[in-house]
Amino acid sequence: MKKTLRYNYRLNPTPEQEAKLVEFGATARGIWNLLLSENMRRYEHDKTFLFYKDMASLLKDIKTFEEFNWIKAFDSAAAQQVARDLELALKNVFTKGRLQRFPKHKISYKKKKRHNDSFRAVNNSHCIRIENGAISIPKVGKIPIILHRKLASKIKTVTIQYHHGKWGCSITQEVECKTAKQVLKTITGFDINSKQTVVGSDGFVVDNPKFLKQSKTKLNQLQRQLARRTKGSNRWQKTKQRINKLHGKISRQRLDFAHKISRQITNENDILVFEDLNVKGMQKFNGSMVADNVMGLITQLSKYKTELEGKLYHEIGRFEKSTGVCSECGQHHVLTLNDRNFTCTACETNQSRDLSAAKSIAKTGELDLIAAGIVARVPPTSQQKSAIKTKVFELSKFAVGTEKKEAA
Template sequence: MKKTLRYNFRIKPTPEQEAKFIEFGSYARSVWNLLLSENMLRYQYDKTFVFYHEMAGLIKDLKKFEEFSWLKAFDSAAAQQVARDLEAGLKNSFTKGRTQQFPTFKVSFKQKKLHNDSFRCVNNSNCIRIENGAVSIPKIGKVPIVLHRKLVSEIKTVTVQLSHGKWEVSLTQEVECKTAKRVLHSIVGYDINSQHTVVGSNGWYVKNPKAFKRSSTKLKQIQVQLSRRKKGSNRWHKTKSRLNTLHGKISRQRLAFAHEVSCSIAKTSDIIVFEDLNVKGIQQFNGHMVNDNVMGMITSLTKYKVELNSGIYHEIGRYVKSSGICYECKHTHKFGLNVREFACENCDLVQCRDLAAAKSIESTGENDLIAAGIVARVTPKSQKKSSTKTKVFESSKFGVGTEKKEAA
């Protein structure tokens, strides 16, 4: 089984190529707004939408008009990718179980005070390739690239974007997953909170590094300096660049930390269980803490890394209670967030709140997977109690004829 992954690389374009990137980004934004307005007008007229094939034909027809001559300068495959993205956004906004809203118009970076336009090109007939330390992009040319790692496979698409004042390309490649395991030997549940980034049911935990909090003093100093500068002056631009660079450093620290933690989790066990947290809702109470804790990023990175290692990733329901449950007698308790340790009212066992929640998540995830038929507990030959507490599972849906078997 193959999985499509995305790898980011830094590029160093010339001033002419950088101007071309900004121009193509504005073209992609204009195509999005044009197709979205057409969809809204069509829906008002006959309650229908225009999807990819009709949108691609519309782009081709608009090139004949003088007002849309700029479409000829834009890469046709990149314009088609904008149509595919809009189609996906329309379908997701009306799909049950998805929380995405209806697509909105994109405004220019001058109105939003930041530049985040991007465009995506498709590798048709090997038009996107890396040769002699440069990546070739359609209608742009060869751009110097910083290859910090080898390519896994052939390039499928390339996305050009500006991140914290630095240009980057995002290359999508297909990666071969490991052979599916017939027998899964261990399961671990993980609890995410503010004090510790993750706490595992096996006792493993990682403290929150708080990258933003450690750099908050420096951020305040630069922001005060920026407020005293005359807007548009040379010193204002220099201070703005320093502020942007510091924000980029914080973002990279968070991403590096999330990759390290997710990689350690993916290699720990065969079955990984998390809780489906409403990260967007938690941000309303303490946005800085949630962003600094990279809650959503860790789960998304762990998911694809577990699949690459042929493991199973599972999330328990969002409204399933996991906190305040004794892991010995399963007695439930109610207390505030300031209580980090508690004594069970039934068995008087003193336990850590986070560790108890992680073990509860593990138990709930185990029952969910067994009930869904994804894994099946293997009955050992000997009925004697084992000295270890390792749980043995066998996958029942990885292939034909892999129902319950006796453990070796």
């Protein structure tokens, strides 16, 4: 089985290339706004939308008019990708089970005071390639690239974006997943909370590094400095860029931390069980703490890493009780956020709130996977008996097909 992944690299364009990238990003934004306006006009007229084929034909037809010469200078395949993105955004609005609003017009650079537009180029006929430390982009040329890791496979698409004062590209490639493991020897539940980033049912604990809090003093200093500047002046722009770069540093620290933790727990376990957290709802009560804890990011990274390694990832239901559940007898307790430890009222066992929740998540996940027929408990062999006591599972075998069942 193959999986499409993104690999991010830093770009060092020349001033001429940078101007071209800014222009192409603005063109992609203009095409989005043009096609969205046409869809809105069409819907008001006859309650229908334009989809990819119609939008691609429209772009081809309007190129003949003088008013739309700016589209001619843009890569035609990249323009078609904008149409595909808009089609997906329109379909998601009317898809059941998704909470996505109707797409909006993208705001111009002059109003947002930054050029963070992006565009996506497609590798048709091997037009995108990396040679001699540079990546070739259609109608832009060869841009120097910092290739800190080798390519995994053939390039499919490249997304160019200016983010936090740096140019970068996101390259999509197909990666071969490892064969699914038939015997799974460890199952671990993970509780994610605001105090510790991750607490595992096997005793694994990672504290929240709080990168935003570490840079809070410097950030407050720059924000006060910005307030004293005349808005729009050169010194105001320089301070604004320094704030943007500091936010970029914090973002990269969080991403690096999440990658390292997700890789560690994926390597050490065969079955990973997480909670389906409502991170957006949690941010309403404690936004800065939740955002600084990369809660949702760790689960996303762990999910695709387990698929690559041929292991198993599972999420228990959002409304399953885990906090306050005794890990010994299963008694439920009502706890406040300040109660980090509690004593069970039934068996009188004193235990950690987070460790008990992680063990409860592991038990619930195990029951879900067995009930869904994804795994089955098997008796340990004589060699396994002499080692540390671990639960051993085996992937279920089916009469039709070789694919695994997915958890509901």
